[in-house]
Amino acid sequence: MRIDLRTLGVVVRCRRFAGRHRTLVDAGLAALLLAVQFSQRAPGPAGAVLVIALHVPLIWRRARPVPAFWATLALAVVCDLHAWRYEPRQPFVFAVLMVAIYAVALYEPDRRHLWAAVAAGELASAIMLASSRSWAEYSGALLFASALLAAAASLGVVRQTRRAYLAELEERARRLERESDQQAQLAVAAERARIAREMHDIVAHNLTVMVALADGAALTVTRSPELAADTMHTVSATGRQALGEMRRLLGLLRSDSPAPAPQARAPQPGFADIDGLIAQVRTAGLAVTVTQHGTPVEAWGPGAGLTAYRLVQEALTNTLKHAGPGTNARLDLRYEPHGMELSVTDDGRAPARTSPGTGGHGLAGMAERVGSYDGTVESGPLPGGGWQVRARLTFGASA
Known part of the structure; x- marks a missing residue:
């Protein structure tokens, strides 16, 4: 399956724009629904005002989903009770209610608001469909409206659950990354402390021995040159031993260093x-x-x-x-x-x-x-x- 990179780029830019301008996007959705309603049937002036007002709360369906739903529900009932009445078979009022209930299910974490919204939507549907000509028509229309509202609520719940799951995965990934960084820093600090202890022990001990030997050689150089010379040979051997151990420890700090020499691979003292x-x-x-x-x-x-x-x-x-x-x-x-x-x-x-x-x-x-x-x-x-x-x-x- 070939993916058009240009089309993919357009989709990504559109999603970024929608994420930055959510209110504007919601206003565009409300305007689109309003245009569909006016294309179905042209109401009078009072009816037009009510229809426009019915779609206005959808602009804040993400920021304030619960107030937006109740405002939409109240305006839907007012529209139905107005002298200009819409046919029950025209689902434009239910479409607006579906969007409002979907917003409550998706953006409101408290499920109690969703159950109240669904119950109120069912009651409003029963009131608005009361003008049906027969019980069969009324029950069928009410069942259809209930199915629409239930589908909207279910879709919102599924999407909210999925978003919460993805957010939890992202947070877990960030937490694991932070913990991994912390563990790496702790490991580096512990290794540095260990190497610092080793270097201190090596340098302090060998230098102390060398100083003591050098002092002894200085005191005996005039009386016993041979003993002083032997002592200085010991100083030299001690210094070479310290240098070898220092090179081994410093090699641990270099990841790009070549393989250590055989003498650098000598075991640690015990x-x-x-x-x-x-x-x-x-x-x-x-x-x-x-x-x-x-x-x-x-x-x-x-x-x-x-x-x-x-x-x-x-x-x-x-x-x-x-x-x-x-x-x-x-x-x-x-x-x-x-x-x-x-x-x-x-x-x-x-x-x-x-x-x-x-x-x-x-x-x-x-x-x-x-x-x-x-x-x-x-x-x-x-x-x-x-x-x-x-x-x-x-x-x-x-x-």
Whole structure:
């Protein structure tokens, strides 16, 4: 089936015009019905005025359908009772009533107004057809008029239901689109927060280790050049490791980036990498004692190991940065069937540090990490001096 684009364009423009100028379109419909009525029979002056008045309420059939109907009904009865009488077989009065009832059914959401309008229309039809010559003629004409009014009301109800259904579909589509946009924004925000936490942990930890190593190398360069050189090699290796992890994270932010290099596809750190983290921190000059009870459960998954690793990393990094020289730290790891508890305690005498949610981004990131595993984190000074970070994570039996 071929569609004429020019004709389709004309139809679209006409519908847009009708949507913008509804009152004008309704006035045109009333004028068309009036022209049909005058073509049937030419009334006298008084009858012409009544016929014109009968069609005037149709101009507001969309804006005020109920008042327009009652005005039309009253004028229809007046026209019938006027000295100039129309033949009952001429359906012009019923045509106007049909349009008025159709408008009530289509544009008035309260169905009670429609039932009242149909009942009043039936009563008016019975009155206007009372001049029939026989009962058979009267009953047949009344049945025909009732069928016309019922058809108009039914058509209006069907169209109103269809319009309400389409409006609901459009609203649902808009709501789903808004919800989809919101979900996408939330997902983007969550991913950005995750990447920001990872970048903070990587940069803060590795830079802290590098600074500590560089300070140590500067102090020993005159007394032990070989030890200073080895320390700087460690600084270089730490920096390369940090750059590799930074490239991997930044690659996640680029959708058009090529396939990552093999070293960029290295798995995220986990429980097994905590020993290497402790060794790195010890190299930077922090004495760390590790106590471990139990073993991790494989069913916890890699996310659990990454969270534990980052918590230990952040706590030890803060100790390196804030606790001062000569500090000793203790790491306690306790693995349970459905979770774990870890604590990092130091004996540093540095000024008070911030607790989660009151200052540093690292401690706030720790709170966010444990929140994803229905856990808790506490951080604060110890009564006899030093600082403690304690976290509890719940992974579940088959997390």
